[in-house]
Each structure stands twice: as structure tokens, then as C-alpha cells.
Amino acid sequence: MSLIEVLPRVRAWRLPRPDGLIQWIVPLAILLLWQIACVTGFVSSRVLPAPSDVAVAGWKLLASGELERNIWVSFWRASVGFVIGGGIGFAFGLANGLSQLSSKLTDTTLQMVRNIPHLALIPLVILWFGIDESAKLFLVALGVFFPIYLNTLHGIRTVDPQLIEMGRIYGMRDGELFRRVIFPGALPSIFVGLRFALGIMWLTLIVAETIAASSGLGYMAMQAREFMQIDVVVLSILIYALLGKLADSASRALERLTLSWHPAFQK
Amino acid sequence: MQQALRFLGPEAEAVDHPDFIEQARLARDGSDDASHRGLPLTIRGLRKAFGSNEVLRGIDLHIPAGQFVAIVGRSGCGKSTLLRLIAGLEKIDAGSISFGEETRPEDVRVMFQEPRLLPWARVLSNVEVGLGRDRGSPDAQSRAARALAEVGLDEKRGDWPAVLSGGQKQRVALARALVSQPRILAFDEPLGALDALTRISMQRMLGQVWRDQAFTAILVTHDVAEAVALADRVLVIEDGRIAHDINVDIARPRRRGSADLAALEGSILRDLLQTTDE
Numbered sequence: 001m002s003l004i005e006v007l008p009r010v011r012a013w014r015l016p017r018p019d020g021l022i023q024w025i026v027p028l029a030i031l032l033l034w035q036i037a038c039v040t041g042f043v044s045s046r047v048l049p050a051p052s053d054v055a056v057a058g059w060k061l062l063a064s065g066e067l068e069r070n071i072w073v074s075f076w077r078a079s080v081g082f083v084i085g086g087g088i089g090f091a092f093g094l095a096n097g098l099s100q101l102s103s104k105l106t107d108t109t110l111q112m113v114r115n116i117p118h119l120a121l122i123p124l125v126i127l128w129f130g131i132d133e134s135a136k137l138f139l140v141a142l143g144v145f146f147p148i149y150l151n152t153l154h155g156i157r158t159v160d161p162q163l164i165e166m167g168r169i170y171g172m173r174d175g176e177l178f179r180r181v182i183f184p185g186a187l188p189s190i191f192v193g194l195r196f197a198l199g200i201m202w203l204t205l206i207v208a209e210t211i212a213a214s215s216g217l218g219y220m221a222m223q224a225r226e227f228m229q230i231d232v233v234v235l236s237i238l239i240y241a242l243l244g245k246l247a248d249s250a251s252r253a254l255e256r257l258t259l260s261w262h263p264a265f266q267k
Numbered sequence: 268m269q270q271a272l273r274f275l276g277p278e279a280e281a282v283d284h285p286d287f288i289e290q291a292r293l294a295r296d297g298s299d300d301a302s303h304r305g306l307p308l309t310i311r312g313l314r315k316a317f318g319s320n321e322v323l324r325g326i327d328l329h330i331p332a333g334q335f336v337a338i339v340g341r342s343g344c345g346k347s348t349l350l351r352l353i354a355g356l357e358k359i360d361a362g363s364i365s366f367g368e369e370t371r372p373e374d375v376r377v378m379f380q381e382p383r384l385l386p387w388a389r390v391l392s393n394v395e396v397g398l399g400r401d402r403g404s405p406d407a408q409s410r411a412a413r414a415l416a417e418v419g420l421d422e423k424r425g426d427w428p429a430v431l432s433g434g435q436k437q438r439v440a441l442a443r444a445l446v447s448q449p450r451i452l453a454f455d456e457p458l459g460a461l462d463a464l465t466r467i468s469m470q471r472m473l474g475q476v477w478r479d480q481a482f483t484a485i486l487v488t489h490d491v492a493e494a495v496a497l498a499d500r501v502l503v504i505e506d507g508r509i510a511h512d513i514n515v516d517i518a519r520p521r522r523r524g525s526a527d528l529a530a531l532e533g534s535i536l537r538d539l540l541q542t543t544d545e
Contacts, residue, residue: 162379162381162383163383163385165356165383166379166383166396167396169354169356169376169377170396170397170399170443171372171373171399171400172396180385180388180396181385184385184387184388185387187387259387260427261386261387261388261427261428261429262386262387262429263429
């Protein structure tokens with residue numbers, strides 16, 4: 001169990017219970033089998049380096065400062081792109097969920113754009129921005145926009161109309177109705193969008209960085225491929241997996257904090 | 268104005284008293300004052316149609332202040348529409364509804380078949396919602412807590428609605444409706460979704476708060492036994508009109524299953540079935 005998952009319960013801090021460790025048995029077993037297969041020569045180190053070799057490569061890169069720099073660059077791109085795209089998606093989702101006019105005006109257009117795979121825009125984006133930072137941010141923001149937009153919209157539209165009527169009866173004006181009824185009601189759905197968006201965020205960033213970048217984890221992996229450093233390639237992939245898991249855990253922790261009223265989150 | 272003074276009066280005088288909350292409660296529930304609390308209701312020539320379907324075809328009705336009126340009828344007869352019109356949830360097509368004197372929005376409250384609690388708000392905050400424009404006032408919490416105590420759920424104030432039973436949820440909804448001290452309280456099948464035993468104890472509770480707070484009560488129900496057990500007067504609605512207007516002249520407390528209640532229930536049921544068969 002990662003630290004982030006434990007955070008909401010940090011007040012009642014104790015050692016992870018055995019059932020919290022169960023989820024790590026399979027990854028550790030795979031790692032062990034992998035190491036054995038490499039050491040015994042069952043798998044050639046030119047196909048797949050041993051985990052210990054990957055760890056050594058990671059240590060060297062860490063010592064030279066290259067690894068931290070690349071992780072930081074990728075993390076920065078991912079989060080800035082996420083905030084921009086997610087913010088715009090959330091704003092459109094709110095506007096179109098709350099206003100008929102706004103929905104009529106923009107929803108059809110957005111649905112059309114949604115059907116273009118955003119990674120298909122890479123050639124165009126390179127022509128527009130070169131391999132500049134803005135190219136990566138644009139792609140991440142575009143990829144993140146739609147899951148957040150769609151799920152915010154869906155969440156707001158499916159808030160129980162009986163609760164909205166109740167709020168009106170008890171004299172809630174628009175602002176209070178939104179704060180007390182509509183937004184909390186839409187929150188579970190918004191979180192679904194958030195978790196989809198986090199997945200798309202990494203995917204987009206990896207692709208963008210491997211195709212057009214001069215720094216970042218994807219770039220590091222592509223450079224390593226050029227020089228046949230397969231251990232660094234595998235290292236990059238493992239770091240992506242770790243970062244993805246971290247982002248997912250963070251969103252789940254946030255979910256548990258804000259949705260503690262929800263029967264699904266009560267123990 | 269008189270009402271405002273009445274609420275200020277006892278509390279303002281008794282703030283030093285250790286038990287002033289209880290005193291205020293007594294003052295509020297005291298029979299002298301309480302008899303003035305309900306609002307009378309007058310309906311003239313009320314009509315309502317949804318598209319081509321005319322649901323109410325001319326309702327004329329006067330309900331004196333503080334009366335407990337039950338409205339029964341088959342499903343689709345327009346009884347719920349009548350209640351929604353009284354509560355201001357639908358637009359009137361023709362006719363008028365008046366409450367005797369000027370009313371604030373907090374004076375008319377509705378309780379539905381579904382509790383309609385906010386699942387993401389604790390029980391106490393859900394009751395606070397009922398305060399209307401007074402939600403932000405400093406005594407909002409204590410008023411909500413008092414209303415919650417009145418329905419016997421004081422110890423549940425910090426719980427999420429999801430952990431409550433159906434009957435408890437409905438009691439929270441009742442506390443939310445009562446917290447603003449309404450002068451007309453309309454019930455739309457409030458006990459329809461409850462099991463038989465819970466329903467009986469909820470009926471007792473409804474009768475109790477009505478006697479304590481002396482609001483004008485309008486109860487829409489399909490349960491004739493419930494209607495005669497609780498109400499001063501039973502209206503039978505057929506085809507969008509008041510077909511029968513029956514006074515329930517049986518002294519309270521009424522015993523469930525007593526002969527005179529059963530006789531009255533039987534005759535109302537006969538009326539209902541007769542018009543159905545035609």
C-alpha cells in the first residue's frame with residue numbers, strides 16, 4: 001500500500017495490515033522470476049536486462065542528475081497540461097450542464113472534435129509549435145479536456161431533479177443550489193472523468209515525448225534506444241508505470257476524502 | 268408581527284435562565300399561542316391541465332386555520348397535483364389559492380414520499396436546509412438540533428443519511444420541514460414507502476407534532492385508515508373535483524381499529540369504490 005493511499009487515515013496511523021501487502025505479492029513475484037530468468041541466461045540480456053541491471057542504470061542516472069531532471073520535466077508538462085485542459089473541460093462541462101443556451105451553442109462542436117483522435121494531430125502540432133514545450137502542453141491539454149468535459153456534463157445533468165426541486169422549495173438561490181446540491185451531486189461523475197483523464201495524460205505525454213522532445217522521460221527512452229541502452233529503456237517504462245499508479249492513488253485518496261458520504265466509500 | 272414578537276418575547280426574557288430553551292419550547296407549544304399559528308387556506312375555482320389532460324376541474328375549498336385535512340382518492344385523481352399547487356410547485360391555470368394573510372416562503376412546507384435528503388450532508392445540515400433564508404444565522408445549528416430532538420433523532424445529528432433506515436430518513440425530512448415553524452404543512456404520501464409498523468409510529472408522530480405546533484396540515488394519502496386516524500376532515504377527490512367532504516367527528520386520542528374509525532373508513536371506501544365502478 002502506497003503512502004498516498006494511507007493518507008486519509010493518517011490520524012489512525014499504524015503499520016500496513018497484511019491485507020494491504022497482498023496487492024504487492026504479484027509484482028514482487030514477477031520481479032523475482034524476471035531476475036532468475038535473466039541470471040540463469042534463460043532470457044538474453046539483449047532482449048530484457050535483469051531488474052538488478054535496471055536498478056544500477058537507474059542509480060547511475062540518478063547520480064548524474066539526469067533522471068531527476070527528466071522526471072521533473074515530464075511531471076511539469078503532465079500537470080500543467082492537465083490543469084489547463086482539465087480546467088477548460090470542467091468550465092465547459094459546468095456551462096453546458098447548467099445553461100441550455102451554452103449547451104446548444106457548443107456541445108455539437110465539441111462532440112465533433114471529440115471524435116478526432118488527439119494523437120492524430122501530432123504532425124499538425126509539430127508544424128505549429130515545433131518541438132517546443134507548448135506542443136506537449138497542447139496535446140496533453142487536448143487529451144485531458146474531453147474526459148473531464150463529458151463526465152462533468154454528465155454528472156450535472158444526472159443530479160436527482162427531486163433534490164433540485166427540494167432545494168428550490170427551501171429557498172435556495174442559484175449559487176447556493178449549485179454549492180449545496182448540484183456540485184456535490186456531480187462530484188462522483190467528475191472523479192470518474194478525472195481518473196480517465198489521468199490515464200490519457202500519461203499516454204499523450206509518452207507519445208509526444210518520444211516523437212518530438214529534447215528532454216523528459218520519453219526523450220530519455222528514445223535516446224537510450226539510439227545507443228542500445230536497453231536497461232534505460234526498461235527503466236523509463238517502469239517509471240511511467242510508477243507515476244501512473246501514483247496519480248491514480250492520489251485521485252483515489254481525494255475521492256475518499258470528498259466522497260466520504262457515499263455508501264461505496266464507507267466501511 | 269405578532270408572531271415575530273411571540274418568538275422574540277420568551278427567549279429575550281429568559282436568556283439568563285439555564286433552561287431557556289425548554290422554556291422557549293413550552294412558550295412556542297403553549298396552547299394559547301399555538302392556536303393562532305396555522306394559516307387558513309381558501310381555494311376558488313382552481314383548474315389545472317397538463318397538455319390536453321385536465322387534472323383539476325374546478326376546486327372550491329376552505330380550510331380553517333389549524334385544521335388537519337386528509338385528501339384521498341384513486342391514483343391519478345389529481346390529489347397530488349392539488350398539493351403541488353398549494354405548495355407553489357406548479358403554475359395555476361385558473362382560479363386562486365390564498366392563505367388569509369401575508370405569508371413568507373417559510374410558512375408553507377412540503378414533505379414528500381421520498382425523504383429527499385442531501386446524501387452528502389450530515390443529518391444536522393440536512394435539517395438546517397429547512398431554515399430557508401435563516402440558514403446562515405448564528406442560531407441555525409441550535410434550531411436544527413431542537414427540531415431534530417423533536418423527532419427523536421438527536422443522537423443521529425452527525426450521521427450520513429445513507430446509514431439511516433427509511434423511517435429515520437423520513438423523520439429527518441419531517442424535522443427539516445418543521446424547523447422553520449411552518450404555518451401550513453403539506454404531506455404528499457409521506458408514509459407511502461414505509462413498512463406497516465414504522466408507518467404506525469410515524470402516524471403517531473405526525474399527529475403529535477400537529478397538536479404541538481398547531482399548523483394547518485394537508486395530508487395526501489391513498490390510505491383511508493391513515494386519513495381517518497389523523498384528520499379532522501377527509502376530502503375525497505374524483506375526476507378532478509371534490510366528490511365528498513367528510514367531517515371526522517371522533518375524539519382524540521383515536522384508537523386504531525376502534526369501531527367508529529372502522530365504520531367511517533368503511534363508508535369512505537364504499538364511496539371510493541362506488542364512483543370507480545360507474
